Amino acid sequence: MADKMCMVVCEGSFDKAMMPLIMGTTAAAMGTEVHVFYTFFGTKLVTKKANPKLPGIMRLFTGVFAGRMKKVGIPGHDEFMQQAQDMGVNLYACSTTMGLMGVKDEDLKPGVKVLGAAAFLKLAGESQTTLFIG
Amino acid sequence: MADKMCMVVCEGSFDKAMMPLIMGTTAAAMGTEVHVFYTFFGTKLVTKKANPKLPGIMRLFTGVFAGRMKKVGIPGHDEFMQQAQDMGVNLYACSTTMGLMGVKDEDLKPGVKVLGAAAFLKLAGESQTTLFIG
Amino acid sequence: MADKMCMVVCEGSFDKAMMPLIMGTTAAAMGTEVHVFYTFFGTKLVTKKANPKLPGIMRLFTGVFAGRMKKVGIPGHDEFMQQAQDMGVNLYACSTTMGLMGVKDEDLKPGVKVLGAAAFLKLAGESQTTLFIG
Numbered sequence: 001m002a003d004k005m006c007m008v009v010c011e012g013s014f015d016k017a018m019m020p021l022i023m024g025t026t027a028a029a030m031g032t033e034v035h036v037f038y039t040f041f042g043t044k045l046v047t048k049k050a051n052p053k054l055p056g057i058m059r060l061f062t063g064v065f066a067g068r069m070k071k072v073g074i075p076g077h078d079e080f081m082q083q084a085q086d087m088g089v090n091l092y093a094c095s096t097t098m099g100l101m102g103v104k105d106e107d108l109k110p111g112v113k114v115l116g117a118a119a120f121l122k123l124a125g126e127s128q129t130t131l132f133i134g
Numbered sequence: 135m136a137d138k139m140c141m142v143v144c145e146g147s148f149d150k151a152m153m154p155l156i157m158g159t160t161a162a163a164m165g166t167e168v169h170v171f172y173t174f175f176g177t178k179l180v181t182k183k184a185n186p187k188l189p190g191i192m193r194l195f196t197g198v199f200a201g202r203m204k205k206v207g208i209p210g211h212d213e214f215m216q217q218a219q220d221m222g223v224n225l226y227a228c229s230t231t232m233g234l235m236g237v238k239d240e241d242l243k244p245g246v247k248v249l250g251a252a253a254f255l256k257l258a259g260e261s262q263t264t265l266f267i268g
Numbered sequence: 269m270a271d272k273m274c275m276v277v278c279e280g281s282f283d284k285a286m287m288p289l290i291m292g293t294t295a296a297a298m299g300t301e302v303h304v305f306y307t308f309f310g311t312k313l314v315t316k317k318a319n320p321k322l323p324g325i326m327r328l329f330t331g332v333f334a335g336r337m338k339k340v341g342i343p344g345h346d347e348f349m350q351q352a353q354d355m356g357v358n359l360y361a362c363s364t365t366m367g368l369m370g371v372k373d374e375d376l377k378p379g380v381k382v383l384g385a386a387a388f389l390k391l392a393g394e395s396q397t398t399l400f401i402g
Contacts, residue, residue, distance in 0.1 A: 002259035008399065010287060015174050019144060022230065026251040032259075040283050056190065056324065065234075072233050096290065099340050100333075117294040124397045125270035125300075129258045131142065134268035134402035136393035149308050153278060156364065160385040166393075190324065199368075206367050263392045265276065268402035 002128035004033045006120070009042035009133045014052040014062050014077070017045050018069070019133050021080045021089075027129075028087040035127070036084075037120045039094035042133075043101045045077075046093050046112045052077055078109075085111045092120065136262035138167045140254070143176035143267045148186040148196050148211070151179050152203070153267050155214045155223075161263075162221040169261070170218075171254045173228035176267075177235045179211075180227050180246045186211055212243075219245045226254065270396035272301045274388070277310035277401045282320040282330050282345070285313050286337070287401050289348045289357075295397075296355040303395070304352075305388045306380075307362035310401075311369045313345075314361050314380045320345055346377075353379045360388065 005027050007020045024034045038046045045052060053062045066076060075083060085091060092115035093108055105114065124130045139161050141154045158168045172180045179186060187196045200210060209217060219225060226249035227242055239248065258264045273295050275288045292302045306314045313320060321330045334344060343351060353359060360383035361376055373382065392398045 001256055005255075005259075010283065011402075015144065019174070022251055023255065027255050030252060030255065032255075040287070068234050072230065074230075096340065096342075100336050100342075117290055118298060121273075121291065121295050121298065121300075121397070122269055124399075125273075127397075129255070129261075129264055130397055130399065131258075131264065131266040132399040132401055133266055134145075135390055139389075139393075149278065153308070156385055157389065161389050164386060164389065166389070202368050206364065208364075208368075263389070263395075263398055265392075265398065265400040267400055268279075 001030050002027070002032050004127040005035070005129040006124045006127040007036045007131045007133055009036060009038050009045065010040040011134050012041035012044045012052055013055040014065070015054060016042070016133055017052040017077055018074070018080070021084050022074070023131065024089045025084050025087055028084070028089050034089045035092065035123050036089060037092045037094060037115060039097045040101070043093055043097050043103050046091055046109055047103055047107045048109055049107070050077065050109070081109065094120070135164050136161070136166050138261040139169070139263045140258045140261040141170045141265045141267055143170060143172050143179065144174040145268050146175035146178045146186055147189040148199070149188060150176070150267055151186040151211055152208070152214070155218050156208070157265065158223045159218050159221055162218070162223050168223045169226065169257050170223060171226045171228060171249060173231045174235070177227055177231050177237050180225055180243055181237055181241045182243055183241070184211065184243070215243065228254070269298050270295070270300050272395040273303070273397040274392045274395040275304045275399045275401055277304060277306050277313060278308040279402050280309035280312045280320055281323040282333070283322060284310070284401055285320040285345055286342070286348070289352050290342070291399065292357045293352050293355055296352070296357050302357045303360065303391050304357060305360045305362060305383060307365045308369070311361055311365050311371050314359055314377055315371055315375045316377055317375070318345065318377070349377065362388070
């Protein structure tokens, strides 16, 4: 296992939102230090108003999909994000794109830190596994 | 070259389907051990019924595109996937999302193994190159 | 920080176009050797005619978005790509997909090199950080 793992999330869709939480909580449970960096459209995911939907025409089926996830033991997005943080997963909003996406410090979910691209790249350089989720 | 390389495929579109096969067969030909993990919408790609299309409105042009690929020596998706396996590329369906996507063991193409997120992350931690294809 | 960093861009949208330039120039400014490999729909981004738009229905808001980026000091795509090259970021068009996408050598922006998948994977194997931008 990697000692340290980094992920970047730059899309805001439901599927891309769940991936780092599934991967991140699994890695954290195995003792890996996990860092998730939310940028561009991903920045919306770490706000209090986050409510991600499946992409394109699948948008309408987000509820069906989330329901099926619950049946296999995967919680909803907000609850899952909190659970990840409780397990020690570090969540960051990209400082450069916060302005761009109209996201302010007070809009962020509790526990989410603000980080610049340079600081993130430093973390990525120290990680054995880096995943750019899309 | 990397001794070991991992890829994750979480989308089911034609372009995202071809990327790990192009990268994977190239790496395998150079002596790299290759592991491809299909999750979320990507899980459909390793089923017998797989028939990936280009995303959005480009969907209608999948055939044109596949035809152009054949001209430069890139086989169709199913044939290419078999070729990758013949070259030793390891293909895995994500056990967590199989239930979610309604994919059963008997739906998988021959040779495709079932793997959990934890086992995949272990492989990723041992890999010099890890690509999250999207 | 990583000594060497690789990125793959296989989509042609505005957001995916900006990511490697933001990450790449930041890394280069910190002394990292940066390589960006443009393949599939990404290949269009390194042509002289490149004019990336946001995906789907957000397409119409590309100008608004680019305007907001300018306000926080991020240049337009073409200017930013030139700036990245001036900082030593290496840009490559994937030789395999150039034919596929109808891109010829003379269509490429000045300074963009042509590279095969095998040569790219060798660079990736030597990199501490590899990001598959999507």
